[in-house]
Amino acid sequence: MGDRTAVASEVGDILDLVPHAGPAPERGAPAPAASRAPAAAPARSPAAMAERAVADGTAETVRETATRLIRMEIAPGARIASARVFARAGRGEEALAVLLADPATFGSPVAAVVLDHVVQIQGLPRPVAALAWHLRRRLREEARRRKAAAAP
């Protein structure tokens, strides 16, 4: 047999190169190697990062920031807030992608605050516009059902 690295590449189709399971790093804990570089940037809230990217306005900055937000492990509230920044700036695809990247947020009733803005944005690809619309409709219906159930 060859060395470990050679074996690893040879058996790449056996062992899925999926990331590790396990809990997200705790706040304040050192970041894992792969995410160390982005973490070196000055600490800023996700919404502030989005604000800055939107203010900068260049496609490259928006793309870089949105991709980071999509991949980062952030609290649901912070995710929704940053998605809303993109939505309010008319960046519907970025807003939706940030919002939907975590199951904790895309099924949340609070997501409606992002979707309310996204459905007003024109020029989105058809499936994206339809997705935003129907997600909002379903979240609204769910909220109505919950309200009705809670009523005495």
Next chain:
Amino acid sequence: MSAAALPPARILYEDEHVVVVHRPGVSAFSLVTFGGVGQRPAGMSIWAQRPVDALGLDAVGFLGKRSNWYPAASVHRAAVAVREVLRDGAIGYGYSMGGYAALKYGRLLGLRAVLAAAPQISIDPADMPRDLRYHRFFDPGLHAGMRVDGGDLCDLAVILADPYFRLDRMHADAPGLGAAVRHVWLPYRRHGAIQPLLGSRVVGRVLDLLRAGDVAGIRALIRARRRGSREWYEAVATAAMQRGRIAQAQALWARAAELGASPAVIDRQRERAEQDRDRMPVIRWQPAARRRMAGRVQAAARAEDWQRVTRTAARLSPLPEIPRLAQAATNAALSLGSREALAEATSLAIGAELPRATRFVVAERLAATGHGLESIAVLLADPAIAGDREAQARAAPILARAQRDATLSWPWQALAGALQRRLMGGADDAHDRPPPEPSPHAFARPASKPGPPGRHWVGAAPRLSPHVVEEFRATLSAPHVQLAGSVAPSVVLLRDVYVNARGQVWGRDGRLHRSLGRPIAEASLAAMAAAPDLPEAALGVEPHGNFYHWVIDTLTSLAWRLDPGPEGMPVLLREDAPAYVRESLDIAAGAPVPTAEAGAAVLVRRLHLGDRGLRHLAPRGAHATLLGRFAEAARREAVPAAERLYISRRDSGIRRMLNEEEIEAVFAERGFVCTTFGGQPLLRQIGLLRGAQVIAGPHGAGFAHLLFCDPGRQVFELLPATLGHLDLRACFATLSRVCGHRHGIWLAPFNQTFGDWRVPAKPAAAALDRFLAGRAGT
């Protein structure tokens, strides 16, 4: 007369029902306007006052004090005063209730022509029993004989109305109005047929054309204006949405927005239209009609009349009692290769309240056919997926597949990747897992060289889309086919790992080593604490319960263990492994093989994994001993040989061939012995294939036995041309290539909605003859 010298406006007539105001103007003619249901007298105001003032028209305005449809007695009394002030060539103009008055009293007032937008000809329930909108305003004391008839009309009465709005159409088309009436149809405006006349300039031009009797000119003017009219786009978008043309509606609203429509207004319009769409079939369609429509969709899908499926689906809301509508619409769009149809089908699936399993099927199909964005949108349109672990497990591989769409834009690539990782229970870091350790065990490396690769032959049914054939040819040229059998297999060792019946492998710290595209099930994670502890094992879990995957992927990956391999090391199997698994293990080893079972979770201190799959398959190399034992065992069975063998799938419920009996007859005529493999002993199946020179049949796991045949067999495979997954369907052709067989594939249409197919017998027979004669495919 200059505007400054005009006399002031004054009331010409007033009673308890109507007020008539005269606003003198500079025009050579007079305009008589009639207010609608919502307008009430206010000083000297009249209906359409803005264009009247802007154009300096001499105008007389009728306004009702209630929604009273201008009682005839009042108008007759007012007419005396009105006629006195009207200038030559006076014309009339009214909307809805005002349109009624313009028609009814045109001749009485001496008008030359009238323009009536969305008028009624009566609100008397006796005249219009099916139009319930205005019955409550009908007063027998005021409205006796109110119906408009030909004798009431002036010489030219132009009616603007929506031809598709049933309630207005029944008035516009009412019998008895005579030749004086001319129509200008304004599709999709519903009762808003006045909309195209908003703006003083357009009113002025239309009135000029009306005075000239140029109805064609009015039509042309309105038609020419609609491209720049946001109201037109809004109206047509609303109509499209009400008819279930969601994607088209979106595009039209987008245009309306470009023309200045407020997003908030569009939002409201869309919400209302969508409610209308969902309500309309329920209100209008009786259950029998719904059943009829459902039958039409089913029949069209069965007949593979995809145009008709698309047309019918567009008329239907995704009602639960119309089964397979979303699948049928998606399959139809994919089969047609139409972007528009795909947009509609996707929108339908996104908006429909689909059973979860159906949503996964549609999303999976879209992903498999390279429509990543559509797939993600369909999948994520149901927020309930987020909260359900089982649903997340189904969604993860679909997201993985969607990411393969090279046209997927970066936000969606990033989203699909990140969400998939989260659904898999993983953090966003794949780089700090140490590479696996080499196992001390290895595959045998005999010195013999691989034989020449097998050759392919491709044909297709006449009706099949050429792009499917091209896609399949491209698949056969793809690296994973061309490089099959080229990589020597090896064995790796994982320490202290858990394995479950799905074949997933993970560490004590929760790290995934082998996910098979799914997160570890809750039950497996919960079973870790009390999991049985094995010191050592070889991984032999085949998660699919599929013979092909067992033989080609898993059994061959164990060749190092069975050759004869480390004595006593158990092979880890699913606890519910089919009988052929243990049987084939024993044959491959030439002796009983110890096994262990992986249930929810088993802890293995030293787990050995051999390389699996066609890439590593070496019939003359690493797997030669294993295959030799099968050959020997099959020889001992002494199965009567048939030179030409047809492996039927009549015993399978999957990918059912509806006319297999007819196809079997085609093959039988050419000397094939037809057989099913269900219930036949494993060695007999292998013996039958080994004894045949030509092997044919529909795509199915029986072809996995080609592995056990000596090189040089001729294989003729009837292949269902499924949408997507064609790459997977190339597995037997790839196997033949590795094993040195000549492999013919004949593609035939597959009905993805019903999961079955019908192979056209005559062309199939012709293709078989060409193949047997060694001639090229189509």
